[in-house]
Each structure stands twice: as structure tokens, then as C-alpha cells.
Amino acid sequence: SQERTLRAEFEAARAAKTPAASHGLRAPGGIPTTSRPYIYPNLENPGQRSTPPTGYIPGTPGGQPAAGMEDVLGNVIRSISSIADVSTRADKAKVSWPKFGGKYVDWYTFKSEWAVFVLEHGRHLRDEELVRCMKEHCVRGQALKMIQHAKTMPRVWQVLDNAYDRPELYVLEVLEPLRDIRPIKEHDHVKLAAFYSEVDAAISLAADVNMSDHVNGVHVIAELLLKLPEEEKRLWTTRRTNVAVGREAVLWPGFVRERLDTANLQASRVMAEEARRGSRTEAGAKEEKRKSSPASGRGRSKSPGKARSPRRSNVNAARAERKAAPRRRNGASCIIEGCRCEFYLKDCPRYREADAESRLRLAEEQRLCRRCLGHPARQLCHARGNFCNVLEACKDKPHHILLHEGMSEARYLKIE
Structure with a gap:
């Protein structure tokens, strides 16, 4: 109802007849040029009219914006609607809130998501409204306890940055899945592909939040190399000779993706071979079971004068037959x-x-x-x-x- 009242007031003001409007003269911003004071809607009390502030010049930055009165009124209406939608109607899932549960690995992603959220939904929210949104819908766990006393957004960010802006702890959490992996043996392509996949995921996650320098550091690479077989270490040593000492981070992401593709190809071949062997072994077991069953001897007998051609079966069926007594x-x-x-x-x-x-x-x-x-x-x-x-x-x-x-x-x- 308030929005309709404001819109009606605006239409009435635009329809007012002035000498400038009768001659079609208008300023660049769309505001009528007239020497007498112009009457505008009173946004605080829609039932009354108010005059422009002292020193108002139509169409200039000191008065209304150059975009005109429509944009000004639209901004006010959108501001009221945005505050209502974001702050009081969040339970109806109209807004996708960024979430933070207190993990270092999620902190930098949460900061970028919060910036996007404010740009899309919170440009017209007051500082206390943003603080309430963050406490009620975004932050959870120990992080929420830290900011319970904060009343302004600068104080909220100061507390959270002091606690969670820790690159060294971020690296520890990103590489946590790789610490429990035992050193990989030679030609174990399946485990090698899984290892490189985890490393590539960590590198991609760090690149999204501008933390690549920490994940691709020299000490991190040296720790990861301890998990790799000797052949992979030799390939990396050959690759890193092309750059200066301490600049391995430039080549490490490309090396990981290249070895990941190779390991995936070799692992797929190994799994296909295992599946093929399993199917043949299963076929051989079924053939042996069919031969040993009592029903296999029943049926119509062949004529004694007709020679039966030799039957060729697969290799694993013959190997299964050799396992008999x-x-x-x-x-x-x-x-x-x-x-x-x-x-x-x-x-x-x-x-x-x-x-x-x-x-x-x-x-x-x-x-x-x-x-x-x-x-x-x-x-x-x-x-x-x-x-x-x-x-x-x-x-x-x-x-x-x-x-x-x-x-x-x-x-x-x-x-x-």
C-alpha cells in the first residue's frame, strides 16, 4: 500500500501543469525548468507536500540526480522492498544466504560470496540490518559466538579476520585428505590417479580465492612428493630444472594436471582389464557348474556315427578346469x-x-x-x-x- 501511495503521488506531481511543461521545455535530467518552487511528494508523510531543499537547482547534482525523478522514486521504492525482502522474509527462501561454519578452508570463499550477496541484495540495507542478517542467517558455530557482541560490520569483519584469516591453517585443511594417504607404489595407477585428483581439486579451490601461492609453495610440494613413487619424482625433477629455485609454483599446477590425465588413462585400462578378467572367470565358473550338474548328462544323445567337432572355449574356462583334482x-x-x-x-x-x-x-x-x-x-x-x-x-x-x-x-x- 505504501508503494502504491508513493506511485500515485509521483503521477500526480508529473501531471502538474507548469509554464515550462506547456511549452515542452525540460532539463537534461527530465525535471521541468521553472522559476517558482516545485512541489514534490513527501516520502515520510505521503499525505502532505514538501518543497525542495534550499539551493535546489533542477537537473544538477546538488538537487535531484540527472536520471530524473522516476529513478529517485524507483530507488526509494526498491530500497523499501529490498529491506522488507531481505531482513523480514528470509525464512521464505527468497535469498540464498552465504554460509560459514568456522572452517579455515571456507573463510575466503565466504568473504567472496558475502560481497556478491551485498552487491545483489544488500545495497540499500543499513549497517545494523547487515549485522543482523549475518548473525541470523550466515555465521554458525564458534564464529557466531565471536561476533555476538559486535554491533557494526567493521567490528564483525575485524573479529572474524583476526580469527580465520590464517593462510597456514587454510593450507593444512585443504591438504588434510592427502595426509592419510600412504606412499604410493610403482604402477599403482588407480591410487596415483586418486592422489593427483585430490591435489588438483586443492589447487583449483585455492585459485578461486587467490591462495595459490600458499598451496603451491615449495614446502607443500616437497611434502606431497614424499607420497609419490620414484618415477613421478624423477619426472618432476626433470620438469623443475627449467625454472629457478623457489619458482616451482609456476610449473606445479600444469604438471599435476598432465600427470592426472596420464594416470586416469592408465587406471581406466587397468580397471577394464580387471573387469574383463572377472567376466571370463565368472563365465568359466558357470561352465564348470553346468558340467558338474546332474542335469547336464540328460537330454537327447548324439548319433554314434557322427563325429563331434572340437569345442574351443576361452582361456579362463580352460584354466578353471585345470583347478580340478x-x-x-x-x-x-x-x-x-x-x-x-x-x-x-x-x-x-x-x-x-x-x-x-x-x-x-x-x-x-x-x-x-x-x-x-x-x-x-x-x-x-x-x-x-x-x-x-x-x-x-x-x-x-x-x-x-x-x-x-x-x-x-x-x-x-x-x-x-
């Missing part, structure tokens, strides 16, 4: 010199632990069957599946998985 020989010894086990060759511990070339060479020297690793003169080959599928050349030559497991294709072709 080993078969023992009937009174015969192992064909490997020095081995006294009683198992068949494919279950011999020494044969399994040997490298791929030694396993292949022994099978060729003993002229064993490549499909079952048995001697063709002593027993018939009954191998029906789980053949080697490690190399491309293995698809056309079915043979046991132990012959080429762990061998590269180039090495296999060279031996062949």
Missing part, C-alpha cells in the same frame, strides 16, 4: 627329469610352473599328443575341448592350453 599315474613316474611326482604331465606342478617355451620343447622332444599331452603309443587321445585359443595361429591347430599359455605371438611364430 589332479589325476595320478598307476605306478609310473613323471617324464620330467628330477621330478618324482605321480601325476600326469598336464597336472605336474613343475611342468605348470615352467615357461611356455620349455613346456612346448618338452612336448616336442617326448613326441606327446598336443591335444591331451599324453603319449600316443600308450594311450588314445580323448580330448574334446578346452583347447588353446591364445594366439591367432592356434585356431587352426587345436592343442592343449599349457603349450602356449604366457607366450607372445611373435615368439610362437619364431619357434614354429
Whole structure:
């Protein structure tokens, strides 16, 4: 209602007929030029009229602003509305209050957010209104207890700055997540990526509040390097030789982002490989469970005259099959010199632990069957599946998985 009354008074004043208005003469600020005193609305008592102050010249800085009466009245109305909205209607979530809970890491961010808040919502608030807003809506915890006695904003900022404007404590809180991390081992790309991610987040947070010089200091970098493996330390030593001593802060943020991208790429490859191995192991376990189930033997039998083609499955399925109980020989010894086990060759511990070339060479020297690793003169080959599928050349030559497991294709072709 007060706003409508002020607007009505303004319209009535603008509609007043004066000699200057009848001739269309106006000052640059939009105020009518007349020699007699002009009547304006009384903002303190809308029912009465008031005259301009002594020495008033229309359109000059000493009187009304050059923007004209509309801007003056609009500023007054906005001031009244702003005070009402900010100070008495905050509970309706019309204003996003900056928050500060007493942490050093949040202090500089709170100061910048408060400056933006005052610029947007508090330009027309009085000093005591700003103090009340800060106490009721912004500051919490121990910080609120510190400013309970303060009555003005300069005193509030003096108390809070003395307590929380501590760059050394800010650095300690920013780097707190990194202090519990143990030294990272070589080739542990997942932990290395997580470490560099935390460091990059701390650097970005410090850059937003102009604290980069403290987070990228020489002593901070030296402390962080203790967590890194030797290869990362060597890379940083090579990089920092391009600048003078004490100027490492110039290169540190770029080095962190570069190593973070590399570590993320390597970590993604490691996780993809682990996921692939896990899926293959799960598939092998399901295949073994299907074979061992009683229902697997039921069903329509195949015709005896029709030969069944060898079934090739993945490597991990064959590896899962090898974990079954080993078969023992009937009174015969192992064909490997020095081995006294009683198992068949494919279950011999020494044969399994040997490298791929030694396993292949022994099978060729003993002229064993490549499909079952048995001697063709002593027993018939009954191998029906789980053949080697490690190399491309293995698809056309079915043979046991132990012959080429762990061998590269180039090495296999060279031996062949």
C-alpha cells in the first residue's frame, strides 16, 4: 500500500501543469525548468507536500540526480522492498544466504560470496540490518559466538579476520585428505590417479580465492612428493630444472594436471582389464557348474556315427578346469627329469610352473599328443575341448592350453 501511495503521488506531481511543461521545455535530467518552487511528494508523510531543499537547482547534482525523478522514486521504492525482502522474509527462501561454519578452508570463499550477496541484495540495507542478517542467517558455530557482541560490520569483519584469516591453517585443511594417504607404489595407477585428483581439486579451490601461492609453495610440494613413487619424482625433477629455485609454483599446477590425465588413462585400462578378467572367470565358473550338474548328462544323445567337432572355449574356462583334482599315474613316474611326482604331465606342478617355451620343447622332444599331452603309443587321445585359443595361429591347430599359455605371438611364430 505504501508503494502504491508513493506511485500515485509521483503521477500526480508529473501531471502538474507548469509554464515550462506547456511549452515542452525540460532539463537534461527530465525535471521541468521553472522559476517558482516545485512541489514534490513527501516520502515520510505521503499525505502532505514538501518543497525542495534550499539551493535546489533542477537537473544538477546538488538537487535531484540527472536520471530524473522516476529513478529517485524507483530507488526509494526498491530500497523499501529490498529491506522488507531481505531482513523480514528470509525464512521464505527468497535469498540464498552465504554460509560459514568456522572452517579455515571456507573463510575466503565466504568473504567472496558475502560481497556478491551485498552487491545483489544488500545495497540499500543499513549497517545494523547487515549485522543482523549475518548473525541470523550466515555465521554458525564458534564464529557466531565471536561476533555476538559486535554491533557494526567493521567490528564483525575485524573479529572474524583476526580469527580465520590464517593462510597456514587454510593450507593444512585443504591438504588434510592427502595426509592419510600412504606412499604410493610403482604402477599403482588407480591410487596415483586418486592422489593427483585430490591435489588438483586443492589447487583449483585455492585459485578461486587467490591462495595459490600458499598451496603451491615449495614446502607443500616437497611434502606431497614424499607420497609419490620414484618415477613421478624423477619426472618432476626433470620438469623443475627449467625454472629457478623457489619458482616451482609456476610449473606445479600444469604438471599435476598432465600427470592426472596420464594416470586416469592408465587406471581406466587397468580397471577394464580387471573387469574383463572377472567376466571370463565368472563365465568359466558357470561352465564348470553346468558340467558338474546332474542335469547336464540328460537330454537327447548324439548319433554314434557322427563325429563331434572340437569345442574351443576361452582361456579362463580352460584354466578353471585345470583347478580340478589332479589325476595320478598307476605306478609310473613323471617324464620330467628330477621330478618324482605321480601325476600326469598336464597336472605336474613343475611342468605348470615352467615357461611356455620349455613346456612346448618338452612336448616336442617326448613326441606327446598336443591335444591331451599324453603319449600316443600308450594311450588314445580323448580330448574334446578346452583347447588353446591364445594366439591367432592356434585356431587352426587345436592343442592343449599349457603349450602356449604366457607366450607372445611373435615368439610362437619364431619357434614354429
